[in-house]
Amino acid sequence: QVQLAESGGGSVEAGGSLRLACAASGLNRARNCMGWFRQVEGKEREWVATINTDGGTPWYADSVKGRFTISHDNAKSTVYLQMNSLKPAESAMYYCASSPGWCTVGTIRGEDRDFTYWGQGTQVTVSS
Numbered sequence: 001q002v003q004l005a006e007s008g009g010g011s012v013e014a015g016g017s018l019r020l021a022c023a024a025s026g027l028n029r030a031r032n033c034m035g036w037f038r039q040v041e042g043k044e045r046e047w048v049a050t051i052n053t054d055g056g057t058p059w060y061a062d063s064v065k066g067r068f069t070i071s072h073d074n075a076k077s078t079v080y081l082q083m084n085s086l087k088p089a090e091s092a093m094y095y096c097a098s099s100p101g102w103c104t105v106g107t108i109r110g111e112d113r114d115f116t117y118w119g120q121g122t123q124v125t126v127s128s
Helices: none
Strands: 003-007 010-013 018-025 032-039 046-052 068-073 078-083 092-100 122-127
Touching: 003 092, 018 032, 018 092, 018 122, 032 068, 032 078, 046 068, 046 078
Parallel strands: 010 122
Antiparallel strands: 003 018, 018 078, 032 046, 032 092, 068 078, 092 122
């Protein structure tokens, strides 16, 4: 059974940084596609970033390019999201997601229906 457990959320002032972690267990494939999404209550889920677990170029939403970095530690089966220069509008629940195999056009574009497994989320609050 695949489980994704996010951690690292919290409260930070505008301009600050947080690093989220997503510990994965039960992934059967040697290669998986991992993504981060965020959602404000009452609004649609928004894609943030995607990466293959065997490395390669990550993909980012335009709104976070240059400020956020997604990475993966195979030894720890953990994907990270380093978030810098955070803005109050980025306060949201942040979710980790995965899909077996290579990242597809859909997962690179951040189409959430193309991700198979989801974590429970970790809350990020950015104060002005």
